[in-house]
Amino acid sequence: MLGKLIKHEFKATYRIFLPLYCALLILCVFVRFLYSNPVQRFTSSGHWLLVLLPILVAILYALLMAVVFFVTLVVMSQRFSKNLLGDEGYLMYTLPVPSWQHVTSKSLVAGIWMFASCAIAVSSIVVIQLQFSTLSAFWRDFWEAMGYIAKDFEISTPLFAIELLILCVLFAFSAILPFFAAISLGQLWRQHRVLGAILSYVGFIIAQQIITALIYQGVYYALRMDNYPAVDGAGHIMLLLTIALAVLFGAGYFLLANGLLSKKLNLE
């Protein structure tokens, strides 16, 4: 049943994301075109409207980039609250599906969209910046830089790349999961669900920041990173710690949302 829930979750959300991603990619190609040398020579010497055009398109591109992330967070949070805790919850919660599968499908699909939004945003920057003539040089430099850090971390470059990718995926999930936990907690305040969710979210983020700062500080000193030389592979330990914290907080938010929705669900 989890597979079916995920399938229907994608069906309900792709209609919003695909057009948005297409728009961003088309716009970034347009930006690249307008800022290419021959076109720029043409526009800069023309009518003032022509001079303005590349600037306007660039601003529009930057705005759309922000909109993509904003929409990802808003759409997925709204979907969670409307589909599970609003009128649509009457259908979802009478399906023969355990509650954890609802929360899992929502979290998984939201995390995937968040990751996709990041990937599309980065791709669009690459499209704008990259010179095809220097593509191989770019890759060489990129891997060289990765190699330096990996050497400092005392691990192999591929392992470092994999850990970095895991961290990116985890960040996508940890961006969305506190929203789900906050919405689930907010519904306990019957008359003020939205206010409850907002306050819960702010509370979660403050608590997370404090806990993270304390742990980082403790580990920083334990690894003697304020002195030279630090403990061997200290940088790698910090990276692993970041991964561990992302997993822990993500799991915490997921378990909280799941616990609240399975035990305290009372649809109005």
Next chain:
Amino acid sequence: MTPILECRGLAKVYSGKTALEQIHLAVPRGRIVGLLGPNGSGKTTLIKLAAGLLTPTAGDLLIDGKAPGVETKRQVSYLPERGYFSNWMRVDNLLDFFADFYDNFDRAKAMEMLQRLNIGQRDTIKSMSKGTKEKVQLILVMSRNADLYLLDEPIGGVDPAARDYILRTIISNYSENSTVLISTHLIADVEATIDDVIFIQNGHVLLTSSVDDIRTQQQKSVDEYFREVFQC
């Protein structure tokens, strides 16, 4: 035989307000039961508890001997008093959705009923009138071969002609082993359809009886008897 729906000392309190108290009920299989009572009497709360959307404050509610959960949700087909479809969905999306999640959903039956009421499969929920949305919802709910149908105000928002069609649909679609629980205050409309009644008021069960018993013992129709019992 285990009753399809059983309540033992069931109570539900919402933020300090008692919605149901000391409910004892045993609804057998193979009956069409009217859950009748004035507004705010606890009909919807009882149905939502049976559908597994609310958790009881005290006592037990059992569906075929089991507490509401994944297993009972397979057996129960529930029609809420509100629209529960996403606006963007088309009728064929909904058919896919029901077929995906319910083993006992009869797609052919649903399609036939939709056709009878001239509802196109490519129609979106957004484009439908309130009454049409209710019809679609009822058709999908009644197209499941469930053991227990929980219909909360199924005829409230539709015109009298559609109302007759819906009631005929309910009667013709349920098998002799399944039970239909209909909550309504439009008693005259359902009177010919139901076998038993449960009168409920202020969260208490006032009376459970068969329609025949009311007619023979009280010499009244259920509608007349209801007006007498719940006189304001």
